[in-house]
Amino acid sequence: EAQVTQNPRYLITVTGKKLTVTCSQNMNHEYMSWYRQDPGLGLRQIYYSMNVEVTDKGDVPEGYKVSRKEKRNFPLILESPSPNQTSLYFCASSLAETDIGGYTFGSGTRLTVV
């Protein structure tokens, strides 16, 4: 089944403790992206990657890092999480930067930073 898989689904952590949210897709998609979803704000793009070793900042990149060493994986790293990073996170992929097919989304990771 074609899908985007995120792990974990739920995570509670303490301020300052480094964490990684994994994202993997099995569709050979070139383009991958991370979004955070907050009430009343919709989805805001954190980082995106157009292909292996090619990443760039989205609209809200502060406090986050990403890497794209393999085509299928696009982990999101929070080096020193803070409470304002409590949110619902989505990984998404599409065939290519200019693909008009739209995104395939993962099921989400609900992160709570205390």
Next chain:
Amino acid sequence: AQSVTQLGSHVSVSEGALVLLRCNYSSSVPPYLFWYVQYPNQGLQLLLKYTSAATLVKGINGFEAEFKKSETSFHLTKPSAHMSDAAEYFCAVSDRGGGFKTIFGAGTRLFVKA
């Protein structure tokens, strides 16, 4: 810069009634427009997309949307609401297709009353 405005954070309809969810966009280039649906505890699913072919776009589950350039609108409609349509709906705009720099609206939660 692109932007999306969804009018109404909450919409309530009776089962069998018309569903109308409003979306206005701003784009300096011909846009690609999308509607996504999010069911509770799930990721977003693509409902339909406008890619400059036909202005009236039909999607899954009986939904459709009409692109009106003069009004910069892309409203989502369904003739007869079903209880299973209760979800959150997001309008999105991109200048290069389904991935790159997609901007999402704040979302509209649809409630369906029996």
